[in-house]
Amino acid sequence: MRIELRDVRHVYSPGTPFAVEALKGVSLTVEPGEVLGVIGGTGSGKSTLVQHLNLLLLPTGGEVLVDGADAVSMDRTALRRRVGLVFQAPEQGLFAPTVEEDVAFAPQRLGLNEEEVRGRVREALGLLGAGHLAGRSPFALSGGERRRVAIAGVLAMGPEVLVLDEPTAGLDPTARGDLMGLVGRLKASGVTVVFVSHDLDEVAEAADRVCALEGGTVRSVGAPDEVFYDDLSLAPATVRVAAAVGERRPGFGRPVRYGETLAALRSLMGGAA
Amino acid sequence: MTAVRGVGQFYPVASPLHALDPRAKVVATALLVVGLFFVDSAAGFVVAGSATALLVGASRVPLRAFLGLLRPVAFIVALTFFFQVFFLREGPTLFGWGFVEVHEGGLEMGLLLAARLLILVTTAGLLTATTAPVALADGIEDLLSPLKRLRFPAHEVAMMMTIALRFIPTLGEEAQKISRAQAARGADFTSGGLLARARALVPILVPLTIGAFRRADELAEAMESRGYRGGHGRVRYRELRFRARDALALLLTILVVLAAVLL
Secondary structure (H helix, E strand, O other): OOEEEEEEEEEEOOOOOOOEEEEEEEEEEEOOOOEEEEEOOOOOOHHHHHHHOOOOOOOOEEEEEEOOEEOOOOOHHHHHHHEEEEOOOHHHHOOOOOHHHHHHHHHHHOOOOHHHHHHHHHHHHHHOOOHHHOOOOHHHOOHHHHHHHHHHHHHOOOOOEEEEEOOOOOOOHHHHHHHHHHHHHHHHOOOEEEEEOOOHHHHHHHOOEEEEEEOOEEEEEEOHHHHHHHOHHHOOHHHHHHHHHHHHOHHHOOOOOHHHHHHHHHHHOOOOO | OOOOOOOOOOOOOOOHHHHOOHHHHHHHHHHHHHHHOOOOOHHHHHHHHHHHHHHHHHOOOOHHHHHHHHHHHHHHHHHHHHHHHHHOOOOOEEEEEOOEEEEHHHHHHHHHHHHHHHHHHHHHHHHHHHOOHHHHHHHHHHHHHHHHHHOOOHHHHHHHHHHHHHHHHHHHHHHHHHHHHHHHOOOOOOOOOHHHHHHHOHHHHHHHHHHHHHHHHHHHHHHHHOOOOOOOOOOOOOOOOOOHHHHHHHHHHHHHHHHHHHO
16 A cells, blocks of 8 residues: 655644644655655654554644545544554553463454464564564563564554554664564565664665655655765765765765675775675 | 643643742632632622632633533533432422422522532632642642641652642653554544443553553652652752732632622
């Protein structure tokens, strides 16, 4: 499914002294099958933006289109099944006595029979490498494990689009790597992924396209090499190093991922390394 | 980023009522509330009611905020009113219809009770809408401080109040966040019978409770790491000042209450 935001505005507490305009006209398309990375400073509107993708927040102005049709008039419950949203620190929403029951919450709401629910739970936990945790209490797990279980809880709905709001925040490097591996696996199975991150390396590694927000507007959007090389202040350290090298060596290209940068450096050194 | 604004919450605008000393406002509110129970004539309620209306106007808090405050008590007001009207059989009968009889005494009592409840809630709402929670707690601590001699923990009580008030919006925000997260997992809080709805709250209440305990722990640690050791020897950043206008406000309140009670 293609989700299109057209000049979306959002004001919190409109008409009161507490009114805050979090989105000031954002236009952005989430293409089917892509991995879209959303970056931007705190308060730039990232979290507000992603909540418009499944209409947990309704736009104060502008339009949200799903496959070209106005999403606001669609059945919200159905839309929320198709667009899975994982909030920041989703482990705070765990509530059931066991991991299995918690992950089963969403598929049970879909009205599936017991066997299908079990299948979904196994599949979702498997994708996150958390199958062995099924019988444990979610409150007895480590932070990284709880995060994975919570993401499985949304994945078990079988969404077409998975939206992750800072999925790796506060995790150790191994757990981060594991989660970004999940993004790759989801993409391979045809799920569209939108993820918000402050870790530019992560975004460079996983995203097909990058959207940079600033003060509630889109500062730039496009392929990672366009966004990063056009404005190095947004770019991860590897890209800034590569850009500095490229200034001296015109044939260096515009590598974005770690592997590409390494390969470019190797060929620069004449294959000696 | 989400601002949750409940009813009866502090509404930060500049008004003469906001500028008053919290102690004056607490005492004035207490006088009005207690006084209301001794008002028993229509004229008295007209005085109390119009004084409250004037205060609401002077507070520059939009009427909408007060209507929101009155909505939950509307049911109780209506219930009280109907009980008095239909079951109090005093004075001449106004009309009778089968076993339903409405007497003049009942109607009068119903109206008076309804007016008393409405004015009561509005007055309490005025206090919380025009006084910042911290100022309110400071004021109450000050008013209770004579009791410290009787070993009454005035500071601790005020601190607990401040913290409780401070965390109401935080918990509200958290509840909203969790319910959104569960809605994203297909939770539905608005359909089904009473039991189904109560059960639908479990996925919100469990994480909310766990979060509240975690927050309490963190707050205690943060307070201790900043040297909080209870109220003894503690000074204030903002000293309360009782000015002439506060005395005037109290005097006016006393006059209004006296007038309403005596009329």
